[in-house]
Amino acid sequence: MLLAALCLAACAPAAKPRPELTPEATKEAELQREFALESLLERQDRLNALGYTMITANEPLCRQRGRVRKSLGLTADYFNTRDSKEWLPVLSKKWGVGENTIVVTGVVPGSAAAKAGVLRGDVITSMGVKAGHTGKRLNVTQEMDDMSAKGPVTLKLLRAGKTVSVTIPAPVDVCDSRFVVRIGDAVNAYADGKNVIVTYGIMNLYSKDEDLAVVLGHELAHNILGHARKDESGKMVPSTPEKEAEADAVGLYFTARAGFSIENAPNVWRRMAAQNPAHIRGSLVHPSSASRFVDMEAIKNEIMQRQAAGLPLIPKPRVVPGQ
Numbered sequence: 468m469l470l471a472a473l474c475l476a477a478c479a480p481a482a483k484p485r486p487e488l489t490p491e492a493t494k495e496a497e498l499q500r501e502f503a504l505e506s507l508l509e510r511q512d513r514l515n516a517l518g519y520t521m522i523t524a525n526e527p528l529c530r531q532r533g534r535v536r537k538s539l540g541l542t543a544d545y546f547n548t549r550d551s552k553e554w555l556p557v558l559s560k561k562w563g564v565g566e567n568t569i570v571v572t573g574v575v576p577g578s579a580a581a582k583a584g585v586l587r588g589d590v591i592t593s594m595g596v597k598a599g600h601t602g603k604r605l606n607v608t609q610e611m612d613d614m615s616a617k618g619p620v621t622l623k624l625l626r627a628g629k630t631v632s633v634t635i636p637a638p639v640d641v642c643d644s645r646f647v648v649r650i651g652d653a654v655n656a657y658a659d660g661k662n663v664i665v666t667y668g669i670m671n672l673y674s675k676d677e678d679l680a681v682v683l684g685h686e687l688a689h690n691i692l693g694h695a696r697k698d699e700s701g702k703m704v705p706s707t708p709e710k711e712a713e714a715d716a717v718g719l720y721f722t723a724r725a726g727f728s729i730e731n732a733p734n735v736w737r738r739m740a741a742q743n744p745a746h747i748r749g750s751l752v753h754p755s756s757a758s759r760f761v762d763m764e765a766i767k768n769e770i771m772q773r774q775a776a777g778l779p780l781i782p783k784p785r786v787v788p789g790q
Contacts, residue, residue, distance in 0.1 A: 469544045469572045472507060472650055473554055500557045510648050510670055511573055514683075515542065517676055518646035518663065519575045521683055524725040525691075528781075529642035534691050537616045537638040540578020541585055543571050543607040562588045563625070569594075569607055571624075579615075583635040586626065593623035608645075612638065644690045646683070654742050656682050658689035660696050672742060673735070680727040681735045684718035692717060708754045715759060716766050720782035723770050730771075733763040 488496060519540060522529070529535050546555065546564045558564035569591040574581050594611060614620055615638035624631045647664045649655075654668040663686040665679075673679040689695045694710045723729050740746045740756040747756050754762075773780055 472648055504557055514646045514648055514665055515573055515575050517680055517683055521687055521725045522642035522644060523639060525642050525721045526640050529691050532691055534643040535640050536643040537612050538641040539580045539612055539615050539635055539638050540575040541571055541580035542573040543569055545569050545607050579635050579638050583633050585633055590625040591622055592625055642691060644687050656686050658686040658695040660690055663687055677727045678735055680722045681732045684722035685714045687721055688714040688718035711753050715763055717782040719766050720780050724780050729767050732767050733760045736760045
């Protein structure tokens with residue numbers, strides 16, 4: 468969620484009282500928050516577009532494992548002052564956000580929502596249920612996707628001071644995984660069973676979409692294969708080199724099926740090793756980046772041979788999922 472991402476990075480309680488800002492510094496702080504919001508939106512748009520391509524193209528494979536859901540192709544957030552008094556003025560300036568407001572924060576090009584005419588910045592006043600929630604913020608995006616499984620979703624929107632009614636007739640079936648931006652320079656991406664979380668750091672490292680798509684395919688594979696799961700205490704079950712190898716293989720199939728070039732996919736691991744040489748030797752959880760490069764070269768060749776022969780891109784099982 469948009470505000471959650473901002474607050475994870477900037478809303479932590481201070482160990483000591485912060486000094487009061489001068490009027491000039493206060494004005495500059497608001498301007499910097501505007502820049503931060505635009506930076507987040509830019510990355511969110513990129514991640515959502517790549518992720519949407521991935522989960523629509525691979526829906527047939529995900530369906531075989533019972534891991535599909537409906538998608539309208541939009542993101543929406545619920546804002547109130549309990550979340551952050553610091554960020555609400557910036558959001559209000561950009562979108563007219565007020566207390567207890569639901570705003571469309573992103574629309575994926577070509578999605579059902581985009582085709583119906585939903586725009587970023589639309590304030591949702593009604594979506595078939597009461598739009599103004601109380602208590603803790605709910606996952607509005609997921610709620611709307613779940614609603615769409617029951618039939619067309621009619622939204623009443625406030626746009627530039629005018630009320631607009633939009634009906635989204637039919638959602639799209641997609642793999643059951645969402646994509647989340649995490650603010651921070653750490654070069655990291657991970658799966659939690661339902662989401663693929665991607666940091667600014669790894670998005671900056673892989674500025675080409677085809678490279679980032681290799682990472683997204685890998686993490687999506689973890690979710691769909693059942694690798695990313697919690698134990699009885701609620702803690703994530705540690706991965707293994709075998710699971711990582713399977714996610715590399717299945718993930719590269721996911722990436723190719725989504726239409727991305729995989730010609731240079733193995734170089735993702737060379738660049739990762741250059742960024743953090745500790746990856747070269749591997750660990751109890753991850754294979755060495757050297758082994759991953761060699762294995763991915765073989766998988767890439769396997770996929771490209773199938774593409775050249777016009778054969779379906781169906782990944783081979785490597786390990787027993789969830790073990």
